[in-house]
Amino acid sequence: MGRRARYLFSGLLLLVVAGGSLAWWLTKPDRWEAAHWEGLGEADLANGERIFWAGGCVSCHAAPGVKDDQRLVLAGGRTLKSPFGTFYPPNISPDETVGIGNWTLAEFGDAMTRGVGKDGEHLYPSFPYGSYIRMTAKDVNDLWGFMQTLPKSGNVTPPHELAFPYNVRLALGAWKLLYLSDEPRTQVNTADTKLARGQYLVEGPGHCGECHTPRDALGGFEEGRWLAGAPNPEGEGRIPDITPSSKSIGGWSASDIASYLETGFTPDFDTVGGSMVEVQKNMAELPASDRDAIAAYLKALPAL
Amino acid sequence: MKIRALMLAAALAGLGVTAVTAADEPQAVRQQLMKKVGKATGELSGIAKGEKPYDAEIVKASLATISETVKAFPDHFPAGSETGMETEASPKIWENMEDFKEKAAKLGGDAEKILAELPVDQAGVGAALGILGKDCSSCHETYRLKKN
Structure with missing residues (x-):
């Protein structure tokens, strides 16, 4: 190996190591x-x-x-x-x-x-x-x-x-x-304490978007489709759109939503189904003020 | 001209026939049955929420409707009716028909039991609705698919 080739080789090696370290550093558990x-x-x-x-x-x-x-x-x-x-x-x-x-x-x-x-x-x-x-x-x-x-x-x-x-x-x-x-998933008027609480519950602990927001090929949320509904990851059927643009629940009032989360009944007296059954049981354990806050936030989402 | 008129008549007749058969299809029949249960549940809910005064006759009629309707409900899932007409029936119904029937029978039996005891006031109707609603959702959890 000539001197130049050796330099080139070491240079490349350095690059690979540096690149690798950078990638490791950028992606290490934080x-x-x-x-x-x-x-x-x-x-x-x-x-x-x-x-x-x-x-x-x-x-x-x-x-x-x-x-x-x-x-x-x-x-x-x-x-x-x-x-x-x-x-x-x-x-x-x-x-x-x-x-x-x-x-x-x-x-x-x-x-x-x-x-x-x-x-x-x-x-x-x-x-x-x-x-x-x-x-x-x-x-x-x-x-x-x-x-x-x-x-x-x-x-x-x-x-x-x-x-x-x-x-x-x-x-x-x-x-x-x-x-x-x-970062917040969407902009709502957080000066309104009820909306702020709703945003916290839905976007944070409630993790509603994990099922209700469609994902791209790598499993990240699609841009601009927050809570817009998605295929059921566990098989047939769909997880519904829960924004005000939804054909099924867009017409529900805030009290319809809160009452659904409390009792499991829809405004037309159908009931909760699928994996939402478990979710509704959990929501029923919350204080009414939290269910009201969730409902207010969902009604305040921008139309799609 | 005559031929056209004939063809039109035939087409219209054909439409009529399709409409009649569509309403008789098991998918449509069971959708109607569920609507009936929903309507009866709505009557009970009006009383439970205090939007309507307690009325023993309405409570009786609603509970009877729920019990009778849901008992006949699983008879409308013959082979060949798994898809079509916007059915929300899950394929799991045909995989676990016995369990599906048990769940329907549970709601029918609970409605019958509540009817025999008859809730006597708003709070009683509310408590009954809690039991019936759990029966509904325990079946919808596994056997009903949402399509939109």
Whole structure:
């Protein structure tokens, strides 16, 4: 190898290493600085429970087919089908060995709002941290406190079954770079405290957009289609458009929406169906003011 | 001219025939049955919400309608009626017909039981509606698909 060739080779190698390092640095799991989770004090368990229902933890993490109090055992065991493969929501009960009982608040909070697991790995966005990123540290702390009070389960869940390249966790860093943001999804008049609360609940803990917003080929939300309805990821049928432009629910009043979330009845006395059945059960546990806020926000969305 | 008139008459007759058969198709029949249940539920809801005064006769009639209608409901899912006419029936109905029938029978039985006890005031009707609504959605959860 001549001198020039050697220079060229070293130059190239340097570029590859630099490029690789840059890519790694840009896409590495990104925790909050420790201070974010410090000084939050005792958890407010009543608020924690409220956030728990708003967040819909039960819908994915309770065992399949369980009813009533058994829904509070977050044993995992359901399947979540998607175009990328099958996800198995894990056991997040306070069990110390197979649940998340030995996690710290910071570890829990980083998983919730940064998509970073206990061992510093990227989590899949099937766990809706893309929405939970909007949650306040106080609400996460209260939720964490409440979840400690729930029953433990020894259930062990299988690993996700994903095809290449979706099984490469490192690649999730690039996904986050493209799509993970805590910016508001849409503009509403946040001077109105009811609308601001509705926006927080819908865009944050409620994670409504995860099903109601269509996704592009890489699984990010399509631009300008916030809550505009999407194919059902689990098979046939559609998840409806819930904006004021919707043919089905665009004509509902705010009180129609709030009443639906409370009772499961539509204004024409059809009932809730599909995966929304579980969601509605959770929404029914919220204070009426939260359901009203959600309804007000949905009515305030810009027409498409 | 005559031929045209004849053709037009035939076409119109054909339309008429299609309209008649369409209403008889199982997909259309079951849509009508569900509307009937919805209407009866609406009567109960009006009372539960206090928009209409409590009326024992209306409560009785509505509960009877729900019970009778939903008991006959699963008879209208013959093979060949899985698709078409904007049906919202999930293919899972035909995969788990027994479970589907059980769910319908649960609503029918609950409505019958409530009818026998007869709620006597607004609060009673509200509580009854809570039970019936859960039966409705536990079936819609698995067996009804939304298309829009």
